[in-house]
Amino acid sequence: MPVVLWFRRDLRLADHPALLAAVQGARAADDEVVALFVADPALWRVSGSPRLAYLVRSLRALDEATGGRLVVRRGAPATVVPSLVREVGAAAVHVTAATEPYGRRRDEAVERALDVPLVRTGSPYAVAPGRLVTRGGTPFQVFTPFRSAWLDHGWSAPAVRPRTVPWASVRSDGLPDEPATDVILPAAGEHAAHRRWRTFLEDGLDDYRWARDRPDLDGTSALSVHLKYGELHPRTLLADLAARPSSDSVGTYRSELAWREFHADVLWHHPGAAHRSLRPVVPDDAWASGATADALFAAWAEGRTGYPFVDAGMRQLRATGWMHNRVRMVVASFLVKDLHVRWQRGADHFMAWLVDGDVPQNQLNWQWVAGTGRDAAPYFRVFNPVTQGEKFDPDGDYVRRWVPELRGVAGRAVHQPWRLGLEAPDDYPSPVVDHATERRVALDDFHRRGG
Ligand SMILES: Cc1cc2nc3c(=O)[nH]c(=O)nc-3n(C[C@H](O)[C@H](O)[C@H](O)COP(=O)(O)OP(=O)(O)OC[C@H]3O[C@@H](n4cnc5c(N)ncnc54)[C@H](O)[C@@H]3O)c2cc1C
Known part of the structure; x- marks a missing residue:
């Protein structure tokens, strides 16, 4: 029986623990991995055209990286995923865990609708949101102690990229149309993300500590969009930073990644913070x-x-x-x-x-x-x-x-x-x-x- 790897915010093949788990599952059964992306109308409706256009380009890059085997299906995941599982007779669906409110609800609904396991491996963060708590066992409210606990906890080394993946050939609805936008988009996809990171490591990192605050200069890494879509994982960045001589700039960059992890952790504990103020400040x-x-x-x-x-x-x-x-x-x-x-x-x-x-x-x-x-x-x-x-x-x-x-x-x-x-x-x-x-x-x- 094949297994399904359902891509969401992890549009890459390197440092991808859920992909490794899927490959292992498929090899154990001497079968294949179905690479799935679901164009979910609930997300499509609320995302602006610039982000959707970028996403379509990133999916195109992923499709190329899988040898044209990316299977795109349109519709509500709780319907589409179980229906694909039945169609191909899959033994399991592998995912990178979603940690934000909509993704968590969506995955719970998909899990209820499936009669095979939904296997969550890894998350889009170096330390999974919700894992760190204060000595008193409560969620962190303040960044600095969170960062200390995060640094103390540490993270795994990047996962190896599988040399080959037995991608299955299954009918796809085709990539969604790219919405029209006047916005000048950055290059999309895993290769582009790594290229940008290498350029920043060579030309930008040394000055990052001071240049990061200067909008008139090209002083930041411009990696946020690549991190958003998981074209690279923060673990990869943290490993590259650890290989550099320590400096204020290296420490500052690591700290910015810690802010990303802190916010994900706060939202994990307080999903309502996506819409409501955590504390009201004015009448x-x-x-x-x-x-x-x-x-x-x-x-x-x-x-x-x-x-x-x-x-x-x-x-x-x-x-x-x-x-x-x-x-x-x-x-x-x-x-x-x-x-x-x-x-x-x-x-x-x-x-x-x-x-x-x-x-x-x-x-x-x-x-x-x-x-x-x-x-x-x-x-x-x-x-x-x-x-x-x-x-x-x-x-x-x-x-x-x-x-x-x-x-x-x-x-x-x-x-x-x-x-x-x-x-x-x-x-x-x-x-x-x-x-x-x-x-x-x-x-x-x-x-x-x-x-
Ligand atoms: C009002 C407001 C809204 C923001 N909205 C978003 C958003 O929707 N998506 C988003 O990724 N970032 C958001 N940020 C954080 C930050 O502005 C961007 O991550 C950063 O500008 C991205 O550029 P960069 O990759 O060149 O950053 P760099 O300076 O190169 O930083 C490296 C990485 O560290 C992380 N990072 C840096 N600053 C922050 C921060 N303040 N909070 C969390 N992570 C950080 C990002 O992942 C970033 O890619 C927002 C900040 C503000 C003040």
């Missing part, structure tokens, strides 16, 4: 509503708030489906604390445009900035969009790259065009709000609730 009447909120939100989403650093970020998002982390923090803070729009609305917009859009990382980072998370930046930390721009885009190059109206403004003056008087470009908007005023409003709201 309900503090939020903008109706037409005012809609107009402010539209200015933010379209990159015309009149704050150049914010607008550059929002336009980078629309053009590339990615935004630099420093700028993500600033635009998120601006929406919540300057425009008083709830974080959930911003998080939805990010999920519609981000190619790396990922529920644990997106929702928990939004909660961190909004001050509503467990280990959150305190609510009274309000990012100043001007000083952040001046500090992290010191010559204004990032702003000029994404905001063409300001290309004629030299140097850091680009961060405050309203100071240019008659020289100010007349096609760039004036600020939609006054930052100093709105910061005070946010702090008053916080104190009204007893913060």
Whole structure:
């Protein structure tokens, strides 16, 4: 009897423990592995076109890597997976465990509908979410102790890549159509992911500690989308980092991967955090509503708030489906604390445009900035969009790259065009709000609730 390997967020063949388990199962029965991907309408409906287009490209790469044997089926997994199992007479379905709320529910439903085992091996993380707890046996609420426990716990070495896999030849519905998008997508697939990682190891890692905060430079690894789709596994990255001489940059990069694991762990313990604030910070009447909120939100989403650093970020998002982390923090803070729009609305917009859009990382980072998370930046930390721009885009190059109206403004003056008087470009908007005023409003709201 063959076995099924159901690919989800693990679109690779290297360092793939569930693939090894499937190959072992198939070889024991002298049979084959059916490579399955299910185009699940529930996920297709809520994912933005840039992310879906990327996913289709990544599936194409996986199909090539399996010698054209990827079997794509469309429909609800609880129907499609058992029906494929019956069709091929499979003995088991192998998966990498899903850890986020929708994936967990989906897998439980599939497991109930199957009359063969659903075998979970590994997870998309170095340490499976839920595994680490404090000495008191409770979930971690704060990042730093989580990171210490994570480092102490450690992780396995990368799994070997099987030299050959006996892929089965089974009818496929064919790859889904690639949705149209204007977003310039990064190269997709396992090879592209490894290429990007090698380039970063050679050219970027040494400077990462300081360059990672500079959106005007190409100072980060740009691996988030590859990690999102599991085109490479963090274990592989951690093993490569361990082989380098230790340095601040190596430590900082490892720490960023720990944030990814921390957020997945928080969401494991608090699935409701995908939609609800973990702690409310301001009274309900503090939020903008109706037409005012809609107009402010539209200015933010379209990159015309009149704050150049914010607008550059929002336009980078629309053009590339990615935004630099420093700028993500600033635009998120601006929406919540300057425009008083709830974080959930911003998080939805990010999920519609981000190619790396990922529920644990997106929702928990939004909660961190909004001050509503467990280990959150305190609510009274309000990012100043001007000083952040001046500090992290010191010559204004990032702003000029994404905001063409300001290309004629030299140097850091680009961060405050309203100071240019008659020289100010007349096609760039004036600020939609006054930052100093709105910061005070946010702090008053916080104190009204007893913060
Ligand atoms: C409001 C907001 C929303 C975000 N939404 C997402 C999202 O949907 N998907 C996503 O992958 N990341 C998200 N992030 C985290 C971070 O911005 C991106 O992971 C990072 O910008 C990706 O670029 P990179 O791969 O070049 O990062 P690098 O600086 O090269 O970092 C390496 C890896 O570490 C991890 N990492 C880095 N920073 C963080 C962080 N703050 N939280 C968790 N993991 C981190 C990522 O996996 C990243 O690929 C969000 C951050 C904020 C503030």
